[in-house]
Amino acid sequence: MFLKKAAYSWREWKMVAAQVLVPVTCVTLALLAINYSSELFDDPMLRLTLGEYGRTVVPFSIPGTSRLGQQLSEHLKDSLQAEEQEPREVLGDLEEFLIFRASVEGGGFNERCLVAVSFRDVGERTVTALFNNQAYHSPATALAIVDNLLFKLLCGPHASIVVSNFPQPRSALQAAKDQFNEGRKGFDIALNLLFAMAFLASTFSILAVSERAVQAKHVQFVSGVHVATFWLSALLWDLISFLIPSLLLLVVFKAFDVRAFTRDGHMADTLLLLLLYGWAIIPLMYLMNFFFSGAATAYTRLTIFNILSGIATFLMVTIMRIPAVKLEELSKTLDHVFLVLPNHCLGMAVSSFYENYETRRYCTSSEVAAHYCKKYNIQYQENFYAWSAPGVGRFVASMATSGCAYLILLFLIETNLLQRLRGIFCVFWRRRTLRTRILAPSSDSLLHTPLIIKELSKVYEQQVPLLAVDRISLAVQKGECFGLLGFNGAGKTTTFKMLTGEESLTSGDAFVGGHSISSDVGKVRQRIGYCPQFDALLDHMTGREMLVMYARLRGIPERHIGACVENTLRGLLLEPHANKLLYAMGYPDAHSSLLFTRAVLQLLGVGLCRNTGLNWDMGANANSQPYSPIWHSPAPSGGNKRKLSTGIALIGEPAVIFLDEPSTGMDPVARRLLWDTVARARESGKAIVITSHSMEECEALCTRLAIMVQGQFKCLGSPQHLKSKFGSGYSLRAKVRSEGQQEALEEFKAFVDLTFPGSVLEDEHQGMVHYHLPGQNLSWAKVFGILEKAKEKYSVDDYSVSQISLEQVFLSFAHLQPSATEEGR
Numbered sequence: 001m002f003l004k005k006a007a008y009s010w011r012e013w014k015m016v017a018a019q020v021l022v023p024v025t026c027v028t029l030a031l032l033a034i035n036y037s038s039e040l041f042d043d044p045m046l047r048l049t050l051g052e053y054g055r056t057v058v059p060f061s062i063p064g065t066s067r068l069g070q071q072l073s074e075h076l077k078d079s080l081q082a083e084e085q086e087p088r089e090v091l092g093d094l095e096e097f098l099i100f101r102a103s104v105e106g107g108g109f110n111e112r113c114l115v116a117v118s119f120r121d122v123g124e125r126t127v128t129a130l131f132n133n134q135a136y137h138s139p140a141t142a143l144a145i146v147d148n149l150l151f152k153l154l155c156g157p158h159a160s161i162v163v164s165n166f167p168q169p170r171s172a173l174q175a176a177k178d179q180f181n182e183g184r185k186g187f188d189i190a191l192n193l194l195f196a197m198a199f200l201a202s203t204f205s206i207l208a209v210s211e212r213a214v215q216a217k218h219v220q221f222v223s224g225v226h227v228a229t230f231w232l233s234a235l236l237w238d239l240i241s242f243l244i245p246s247l248l249l250l251v252v253f254k255a256f257d258v259r260a261f262t263r264d265g266h267m268a269d270t271l272l273l274l275l276l277y278g279w280a281i282i283p284l285m286y287l288m289n290f291f292f293s294g295a296a297t298a299y300t301r302l303t304i305f306n307i308l309s310g311i312a313t314f315l316m317v318t319i320m321r322i323p324a325v326k327l328e329e330l331s332k333t334l335d336h337v338f339l340v341l342p343n344h345c346l347g348m349a350v351s352s353f354y355e356n357y358e359t360r361r362y363c364t365s366s367e368v369a370a371h372y373c374k375k376y377n378i379q380y381q382e383n384f385y386a387w388s389a390p391g392v393g394r395f396v397a398s399m400a401t402s403g404c405a406y407l408i409l410l411f412l413i414e415t416n417l418l419q420r421l422r423g424i425f426c427v428f429w430r431r432r433t434l435r436t437r438i439l440a441p442s443s444d445s446l447l448h449t450p451l452i453i454k455e456l457s458k459v460y461e462q463q464v465p466l467l468a469v470d471r472i473s474l475a476v477q478k479g480e481c482f483g484l485l486g487f488n489g490a491g492k493t494t495t496f497k498m499l500t501g502e503e504s505l506t507s508g509d510a511f512v513g514g515h516s517i518s519s520d521v522g523k524v525r526q527r528i529g530y531c532p533q534f535d536a537l538l539d540h541m542t543g544r545e546m547l548v549m550y551a552r553l554r555g556i557p558e559r560h561i562g563a564c565v566e567n568t569l570r571g572l573l574l575e576p577h578a579n580k581l582l583y584a585m586g587y588p589d590a591h592s593s594l595l596f597t598r599a600v601l602q603l604l605g606v607g608l609c610r611n612t613g614l615n616w617d618m619g620a621n622a623n624s625q626p627y628s629p630i631w632h633s634p635a636p637s638g639g640n641k642r643k644l645s646t647g648i649a650l651i652g653e654p655a656v657i658f659l660d661e662p663s664t665g666m667d668p669v670a671r672r673l674l675w676d677t678v679a680r681a682r683e684s685g686k687a688i689v690i691t692s693h694s695m696e697e698c699e700a701l702c703t704r705l706a707i708m709v710q711g712q713f714k715c716l717g718s719p720q721h722l723k724s725k726f727g728s729g730y731s732l733r734a735k736v737r738s739e740g741q742q743e744a745l746e747e748f749k750a751f752v753d754l755t756f757p758g759s760v761l762e763d764e765h766q767g768m769v770h771y772h773l774p775g776q777n778l779s780w781a782k783v784f785g786i787l788e789k790a791k792e793k794y795s796v797d798d799y800s801v802s803q804i805s806l807e808q809v810f811l812s813f814a815h816l817q818p819s820a821t822e823e824g825r
């Protein structure tokens, strides 16, 4: 299991890197933004210096009659330009100009114009400095400009006055208020953390969805992996993966000196909060995988779900908590309801933890602060894990229990417990109403027969219930290869699915090595090998790695695994492809490594490209097969994958092997190699059940066959027996001599019609005729005898008589198959 996860993590490094980078980057950017914005907030002059308002304008007016006009104007322009401010001379009344500009520019004027100056040295001599009272230090700035100008007039253009601002310490109450406002940073950090975690958490569903969608999970279960082993190993690996970004987040908090999370031993608390979140969210993501059939869709939709269940609920509860909104009671109720959502718990826990730390620090910092806290009923908890706000006890407990609850639910679903209970109830009900009698097999036959199927039925519950398998019974002995033939939709795959525990049984039972499939599926699975109809392979592993993994799952001792895997690879001529990643076996270029990019693009709306006809060529090289567009499901894979799937079913020599159309897509050489391998397994005493649409394959491999129509066995026996029983009659091919051919041919045809009543002329071509000779009473000797006698008389050059082929037998059941219109009804 760890080999699988390691291969995934190593080869899907883009995904893993994203798991680490997304949260760390988001939180770092958030902290940068918070620090930066708080500095600006604290120091309005800095906002000016940083040009937040752009270049500020300083309007000034000097009457035209002024004696110092020229000098004043130059000094002013020099000093303002040195300060990167824009002097603007006003002709006329300065105040009127300011009022006019303010009405034209609106709010922007307030931001661009902080001070203005007017000089009058004729008549009433005055210097007027005007300031915008919305900026903190504008009076001092206006005064500094005037003083500077006067000083320059007195001492020359190089004179200047530098103004420095060293504000007095704030009052204790003001400082206390500011310090208290620090608590709001917790809200910002929580919000950004939730956004980042939404992306990180949904990545844990990807492998779960892919493995379920391609049935790789089922094949692993069939190979003996216990449900608990499968999920707990995945959880352990994912928790370890989650630990890395969590530790990096602590480094980020430390680098930005976020006291609440890094000082006074709170690093351990923060790590605990993050890990508890991982413990809760990972099983939830596993649980949600059942809703999706594609990994990219799952990633996109689960990210949206995480954002909504985290940020939306956190904002809702926090905003409603504000006293002015007057929805505090509703906020409390919702907070309790949302406790089942790990994302909500994380947001609330981080925000509350930060708030509690800062509030406690503030309220215990001085007497004034303590007084302020008391006066305004500001509460904090000495114990950070206290149950009531702002303690995080309830969030911690909720994450711990929801993790367990989601895991239990996952196991209930995986072990089909709910479905089984329903099944038991249905069976009980049917027994009572229909009085169905299920024969109990003798314990002796159970133990000595590898596979016994007893009255197995399957009804798919849908709008119109569908009886896919109808009370089939069968026993397959050691060294036997049983062929299941049938038209499309006859119920073969459903039978396999029931026998491997993928689908529940509606009624009946099957026994593998004496273990019942309905009550002891775990033991059954340890004894079977399964090659599903579609390749259940993991794209991020190589063929060799897959075989090694299944060999280990089968319990082959470590020292024999190498030889066993090599044998399988050699037997199926897979050696040249053994070290290729599996997506490279089907396609010559990467497929799954683009998954993350695809999902992110979809999330960002680039999925619209679908409608634009954009073709996402996945080719890594010029010769690669264009595989596109990436959001379309992959085309059927090649014969090499099929061989590997068969190899997986055979490895470890299970007692019973199920092969569902194993040779689909194989070339004739590969097919014969596969037959050899299957035949060897059969000869070594395995019981094999195979489905195939190739009659040639069934004749080559099967010791017994059954033809299935609409879920029922219509015939059962050895190929020869079926041919004899259902293919009544013979196939006659004869060629008449060329001279006088037409006349001789007509005579011969009249002879056949007379001698073999009911015979059917199937084909006539260039003096050759092909007849089907019916009749239960015909024997080889009789047919040959008659034809030998007639040979000379009717100028027959050559003739052959053969038994009817298996294909003809198979086709003779076609009339039982419902037509498309009947099915659609």
Ligand SMILES: Nc1ncnc2c1ncn2[C@@H]1O[C@H](COP(=O)(O)OP(=O)(O)OP(=O)(O)O)[C@@H](O)[C@H]1O
Residues within 6 Å of the ligand: 460, 462, 466, 468, 486, 487, 488, 489, 490, 491, 492, 493, 494, 495, 533
């Ligand atoms: N999950 C399902 N839900 C409802 N109906 C299903 C389901 N799976 C299969 N069926 C229906 O059950 C019937 C038997 O299907 P099944 O896949 O077992 O046939 P098959 O013999 O394996 O066909 P093929 O040769 O095409 O693989 C079909 O009518 C199919 O539509």
